[in-house]
Amino acid sequence: MSFFSYQNGELCAENIPLSKIAAQFGTPTYVYSKAALLENFSAYANACQGHDALICYAMKANSNLAVLNLLAQQGAGFDLVSGGELLRVIAAGGDPQKCLFSGVGKTRDEIRLALSHNILCFNVESIAELYSLNTIAGEMGKKAPISLRVNPNVDAKTHPYIATGLKDNKFGIAFEDALATYQAAAQLPHLHIVGIDCHIGSQLLDDAPLLAALDKLIELIDQLAEQGITLHHLDLGGGIGITYADERPVAVADYLGRVFARIASWRASKSGSQHTSIKVIFEPGRSIVGNAGVLLTKVEFLKPGAEKNFCIVDAAMNDLMRPAMYQAWMDVKAVNNAAAVEPSTYDVVGPICESGDWLARNRALAVQTGDLLAIMSAGAYGMTMASNYNTRGRPAEVMVADGHTHLIRQRETIESLFALESILLK
Numbered sequence: 001m002s003f004f005s006y007q008n009g010e011l012c013a014e015n016i017p018l019s020k021i022a023a024q025f026g027t028p029t030y031v032y033s034k035a036a037l038l039e040n041f042s043a044y045a046n047a048c049q050g051h052d053a054l055i056c057y058a059m060k061a062n063s064n065l066a067v068l069n070l071l072a073q074q075g076a077g078f079d080l081v082s083g084g085e086l087l088r089v090i091a092a093g094g095d096p097q098k099c100l101f102s103g104v105g106k107t108r109d110e111i112r113l114a115l116s117h118n119i120l121c122f123n124v125e126s127i128a129e130l131y132s133l134n135t136i137a138g139e140m141g142k143k144a145p146i147s148l149r150v151n152p153n154v155d156a157k158t159h160p161y162i163a164t165g166l167k168d169n170k171f172g173i174a175f176e177d178a179l180a181t182y183q184a185a186a187q188l189p190h191l192h193i194v195g196i197d198c199h200i201g202s203q204l205l206d207d208a209p210l211l212a213a214l215d216k217l218i219e220l221i222d223q224l225a226e227q228g229i230t231l232h233h234l235d236l237g238g239g240i241g242i243t244y245a246d247e248r249p250v251a252v253a254d255y256l257g258r259v260f261a262r263i264a265s266w267r268a269s270k271s272g273s274q275h276t277s278i279k280v281i282f283e284p285g286r287s288i289v290g291n292a293g294v295l296l297t298k299v300e301f302l303k304p305g306a307e308k309n310f311c312i313v314d315a316a317m318n319d320l321m322r323p324a325m326y327q328a329w330m331d332v333k334a335v336n337n338a339a340a341v342e343p344s345t346y347d348v349v350g351p352i353c354e355s356g357d358w359l360a361r362n363r364a365l366a367v368q369t370g371d372l373l374a375i376m377s378a379g380a381y382g383m384t385m386a387s388n389y390n391t392r393g394r395p396a397e398v399m400v401a402d403g404h405t406h407l408i409r410q411r412e413t414i415e416s417l418f419a420l421e422s423i424l425l426k
């Protein structure tokens with residue numbers, strides 16, 4: 001169900017009118033629904049019941065401490081890509097031992113930090129990283145738990161910027177090189193091989209490419225077993241998409257059901273061999289938080305033109321990058337849908353000095369200056385990708401929970417933007 005719906009002509013988050021939130025906290029503001037977040041997580045948790053599985057929320061989608069804390073309470077692990085993200089997990093009460101560290105460019109300091117917190121696994125993306133991990137773990141008197149991120153060369157059929165499983169992507173280790181890389185890893189004394197992983201892309205509507213990737217990983221796990229390398233887990237990455245317009249993504253339960261069925265039949269065919277009890281890990285991001293949040297913004301000016309009408313709002317590409325960066329289509333709703341004006345077709349744009357600063361194009365909206373709009377399904381890759389371009393403080397973040405609103409991140413102040421800067425001293 002949607003936790004953002006109209007009640008008496010007013011768009012609400014759960015049962016709280018967004019206009020009330022705007023009056024209290026100002027705009028632009030990200031507004032999240034706790035119930036939506038928990039429902040999305042439950043879809044994964046329920047589908048995993050009775051299976052040896054772990055859900056590691058890909059926190060790059062939304063890393064607010066309140067979001068992480070709620071998911072940690074549900075038993076989530078985390079997929080992280082920086083030392084900063086690991087420290088966020090810890091600050092939010094999450095368990096580092098349920099954390100995976102992904103990414104092609106982990107720094108030595110980040111590796112040390114992650115080793116010192118005994119994370120679950122490093123998802124290794126290159127041979128160079130493998131050697132570096134071995135050296136650093138040796139220096140610290142530890143064994144680094146590793147998985148190789150294998151690039152299965154499967155077409156995820158998504159936007160080129162968010163497809164990651166093809167040969168020409170910077171990610172992962174080529175499928176053909178994986179066996180030799182595992183053999184090399186097995187020779188390194190300060191590594192402990194624990195798993196295999198892949199992540200082929202984001203906003204996937206169909207699970208066929210994910211299941212094709214699973215088949216390729218299974219093929220590799222069998223080959224590794226023949227070489228005496230046994231894995232404890234298999235990590236399929238994230239990727240299930242959400243509805244922005246009229247997309248119909250595969251249901252999480254159906255996708256996970258097919259994964260577990262495939263694994264069960266593989267285990268049955270291998271009964272008696274060592275890797276029959278492999279743990280399955282998922283790294284969902286967007287499908288947990290995407291439709292649990294909206295960006296609330298106010299109309300500053302209407303600017304009719306010969307070619308286009310512009311609806312100029314107080315949110316901009318620095319607050320929500322997805323349209324400018326991926327030409328992403330995000331739904332825009334008038335917060336009050338009982339407007340007295342006739343609809344016109346607008347481009348919804350921000351105040352930033354770039355033609356690319358748009359949030360939506362060619363939308364029929366019945367709006368006047370001062371009205372509120374909600375950019376829908378903005379909970380994932382919204383605030384985490386926001387910047388301070390044009391010296392704009394990033395939006396406030398509010399969570400609606402059990403009939404109450406909570407300010408979970410204050411709007412950035414101008415003072416906070418200057419705080420780390422200084423002028424030259426003589």
Ligand code: LLP
Binds near residue numbers: 061240284
């Ligand atoms: N695991 C890894 C290793 C990833 O790189 C990603 C996302 C995920 C998991 C989570 O994928 P999800 O379940 O969210 O599809 N900024 C873009 C999306 C970038 C995705 C990057 N990697 C956007 O706004 O569409």
